[in-house]
Amino acid sequence: MAILSTSGLARTFTTKQGPVEAVRGIDLRVQPGEIVGLLGPNGAGKTTTLQMLTTLLPPTGGAATVAGRDLVADPAGVRERIGYVAQSGGVDPQVSVREELVTQGRLYRLAKAPAAARAAELAAELGVEDLLDRPCAALSGGQRRRLDLALGLVHRPELLFLDEPTTGLDPGSRADLWDLVRRLRDRHGTTVVLTTHYLDEADALADRIVVVDHGVVVADGTPRELKQRHAGSPGASLQDAFLALTGRRPAPAQDPAPLSV
Amino acid sequence: MHVLAADTALVFGRYARQTLRSRFQMLFGILMPLLYLVFFGPLLRDLPLAADASSWQVLVPGLLMMLGLFSASFAGFGIIVEKNLGVLDRMRATPVSRLALLLGRVLRDALLLLFQAVLLVVAAVAMGLRAPLPGVLIGLVFVALLSTAMASLSYAFALRVRTPQEFGPVVNAVTLPSMLLSGLMLPMALAPGWLDALSRAVPYRYVVDAVRAAFTGEYAGTEMLWGALVAAAFAAGAVTLGTRVFRGAGA
Numbered sequence: 001m002a003i004l005s006t007s008g009l010a011r012t013f014t015t016k017q018g019p020v021e022a023v024r025g026i027d028l029r030v031q032p033g034e035i036v037g038l039l040g041p042n043g044a045g046k047t048t049t050l051q052m053l054t055t056l057l058p059p060t061g062g063a064a065t066v067a068g069r070d071l072v073a074d075p076a077g078v079r080e081r082i083g084y085v086a087q088s089g090g091v092d093p094q095v096s097v098r099e100e101l102v103t104q105g106r107l108y109r110l111a112k113a114p115a116a117a118r119a120a121e122l123a124a125e126l127g128v129e130d131l132l133d134r135p136c137a138a139l140s141g142g143q144r145r146r147l148d149l150a151l152g153l154v155h156r157p158e159l160l161f162l163d164e165p166t167t168g169l170d171p172g173s174r175a176d177l178w179d180l181v182r183r184l185r186d187r188h189g190t191t192v193v194l195t196t197h198y199l200d201e202a203d204a205l206a207d208r209i210v211v212v213d214h215g216v217v218v219a220d221g222t223p224r225e226l227k228q229r230h231a232g233s234p235g236a237s238l239q240d241a242f243l244a245l246t247g248r249r250p251a252p253a254q255d256p257a258p259l260s261v
Numbered sequence: 262m263h264v265l266a267a268d269t270a271l272v273f274g275r276y277a278r279q280t281l282r283s284r285f286q287m288l289f290g291i292l293m294p295l296l297y298l299v300f301f302g303p304l305l306r307d308l309p310l311a312a313d314a315s316s317w318q319v320l321v322p323g324l325l326m327m328l329g330l331f332s333a334s335f336a337g338f339g340i341i342v343e344k345n346l347g348v349l350d351r352m353r354a355t356p357v358s359r360l361a362l363l364l365g366r367v368l369r370d371a372l373l374l375l376f377q378a379v380l381l382v383v384a385a386v387a388m389g390l391r392a393p394l395p396g397v398l399i400g401l402v403f404v405a406l407l408s409t410a411m412a413s414l415s416y417a418f419a420l421r422v423r424t425p426q427e428f429g430p431v432v433n434a435v436t437l438p439s440m441l442l443s444g445l446m447l448p449m450a451l452a453p454g455w456l457d458a459l460s461r462a463v464p465y466r467y468v469v470d471a472v473r474a475a476f477t478g479e480y481a482g483t484e485m486l487w488g489a490l491v492a493a494a495f496a497a498g499a500v501t502l503g504t505r506v507f508r509g510a511g512a
Contacts, residue, residue: 053355054354055354056350056353056354056449076356079354079355079356080356082354084350084351084354086347086350086351086354087346087347088345088346088347088349088350089346089351090346090348090349090350090352091346091347092279092343092346092348093277093346094279094282095278095279099278101273101274103354104351106271106356106472107268107355107356107357108356109264109267109356138328151351161512249370
């Protein structure tokens with residue numbers, strides 16, 4: 001039984017220049033415990049898709065079941081079961097790490113004491129326990145990202161959405177974050193759906209890659225399958241496969257922050 | 262209902278702490294009415310503004326409304342910043358009540374403005390205001406109601422714009438005419454017919470007249486009735502609109 005399934009999920013924005021089809025129809029199935037990478041060039045519709053799946057943006061077409069709940073009919077039920085870490089994170093720089101973690105727990109309706117306990121537990125698990133009483137502004141980029149991840153995990157969601165989780169991080173912090181995501185799946189069985197435009201990230205982290213371009217899924221498979229199918233051999237690079245699929249050059253592996261975080 | 266109250270308290274707590282961290286923010290809103298009180302108030306002292314009221318009983322209700330109008334209408338600035346930081350989306354992705362995301366913030370704003378209103382009244386008493394206590398308390402209730410309404414509208418509008426640069430000019434274009442047209446500085450009773458008629462389209466006109474009546478001890482006249490009706494309807498309408506925007510796609 002899939003933990004996430006969509007059919008024809010679409011979002012059209014109305015602008016002064018006329019309608020813009022940001023997402024034209026996404027068909028996606030994710031099994032429990034999978035790490036799935038949505039890969040695509042900037043503007044492909046990855047973030048819009050994630051915003052729909054996390055109830056932040058109502059779809060204008062199609063249907064989806066997220067963590068066993070109907071996305072359109074029961075968005076509140078979806079929210080209780082999923083975690084979401086946006087590209088911009090979402091912490092107040094003036095607020096302390098502890099306060100953000102506890103508030104997040106309370107927003108997920110934990111009582112005061114369990115929220116405080118969970119904040120301490122998560123801080124230890126993600127290596128920010130020494131920073132609990134510092135303002136979020138004092139954290140480094142990598143520490144900030146780990147805090148963002150912790151905020152998405154306070155209620156132990158079965159399904160976690162990460163929007164470009166390592167954009168702007170240095171290589172060491174990226175590798176750390178990949179380890180954290182893998183550990184999350186291995187220890188807790190958490191299903192992870194992440195967007196990225198880094199090929200090495202998709203290759204290293206995802207069990208399965210879904211390539212999105214112009215608002216539709218253009219390829220779906222393991223990194224090995226994609227290389228075989230679209231670049232001619234399993235030994236080919238994912239870059240060759242990506243280029244064959246989208247006709248565009250993706251971001252290089254160590255592109256220094258093409259998007260602001 | 263219990264969930265809504267708990268969520269509202271949680272959101273209120275977050276923003277109340279934010280306000281308490283910034284002493285400057287706590288006092289900034291009171292600056293403009295205070296300047297009018299000290300540098301404009303004395304000019305009115307010997308003018309025949311009302312038959313049975315001192316000039317302070319006419320001016321101070323207007324300054325209280327000014328506080329509620331200007332400070333509350335800029336409340337939305339904060340949410341634009343939070344939207345750009347991603348804080349708003351982070352909260353919207355949780356099960357927290359959408360209404361609480363609005364009410365918690367508005368409650369903070371209303372309490373902050375009440376606190377500032379009390380300071381303003383104390384300063385006014387030092388300047389020479391004499392008014393019955395029940396009348397002053399009624400005035401404070403009106404300040405809270407109008408702050409709630411204005412702040413709700415401000416948040417609703419702020420959710421629709423991307424940058425503070427789009428937000429500021431629109432708010433200014435609404436607040437300044439509202440202040441002049443509702444007779445906050447001088448009562449509209451002094452106005453020529455056309456201006457008086459125009460001012461009746463601005464909700465603040467009715468409320469400031471009601472508070473002026475309260476400050477002279479008239480609690481049961483038609484001014485009070487109209488003021489209460491208009492303030493209640495304005496607040497209910499504004500909160501309803503704010504909630505709809507927070508629930509919908511714009512939030």
